[in-house]
Amino acid sequence: MPESGPQTGFAKMLTRKQMELLRFIHERLQENGVPPSFDEMKEALDLKSKSGIHRLILALEERGFIRRLPNRARALEVIRLPDAQTPRPGRQRFAPSVIEGDLGKVRALAPAEPETQRPVAIPIMGRIAAGTPISAIQNRSSTIDVSPEFLSHGEHYALEVRGDSMIEAGIFDGDLVIIRKQESANTGDIVVALIDDEEATLKRMRRKGASIALEAANPNYETRIFGPDRVRVQGRLVSLIRRY
DSSP states (O other): OOOOOBOSGGGGGSBHHHHHHHHHHHHHHHHHSSOOOHHHHHHHTTOSOHHHHHHHHHHHHHTTSEEEOTTSTTOEEEOOOTTSOOOOTTOSSSTTOEEESOSSSOEESSSOOOTTOOOEEEEEEEEEESSSOEEOOOOOOEEEEEOGGGOOSSOEEEEEEESSTTGGGTOOTTOEEEEEOOSOOOTTOEEEEEETTTEEEEEEEEEETTEEEEEOSSTTSOOEEEOGGGEEEEEEEEEEEEOO
16 A cells, blocks of 8 residues: 655654554554564554565654664664654653663663662562473572662562564563563563463463463464463563663
8 A cells, every 4th residue: 555645744754654653653662562563563554565564664764753773673662753752762661671781780771760769679580481381480589670660560570581482572582571460461461371370471462252362473483372261361571671
């Protein structure tokens, strides 16, 4: 589907499709903390191919509205919006609230936090599969100090990611994910899912009628669908820590 012509005002810099894509990416970052997949963008904009999405993303990047983050598959950051408001990355749920550095010295990729905000000790509860599910969450193995800016309300814990099924959501093997402990989640959330009380996995959850779909962010992995009695949500992803 061809892009529409320019509109008026600030939109002279963007076509209608460019504006739609920019707002869609921003809304998904606010809702889920991760950018949408190319398939999701194609479907949302009613385009016939991913090449059209590539062209729109390049146009938005050239005009300074988005930035593609290096070394992270499909990771996008919204720099500004057509209403001239600049979003504050990393303040809505997960992305791009990425912390880098070793576990002993953590540096947040965000403005310096006020002195009154002391780091919070979060327990590391073992490993979580971003691939084939592994055994359920273990007991606390250690703790990590995390800035309150990277947390939401409630109780949190951390898990070490194993596997590559979520790479297109910017989640890599070896990352530490910060999980808000909760037993329910909205469709589209990235969650820790316990399958048959035996296997734990990190996947995007979608509800399909009475069933629950656990969706990977890697085309090499199939979506798995379970009855509601086979899956228990053990938490929702809110932040991510990366070590280099």
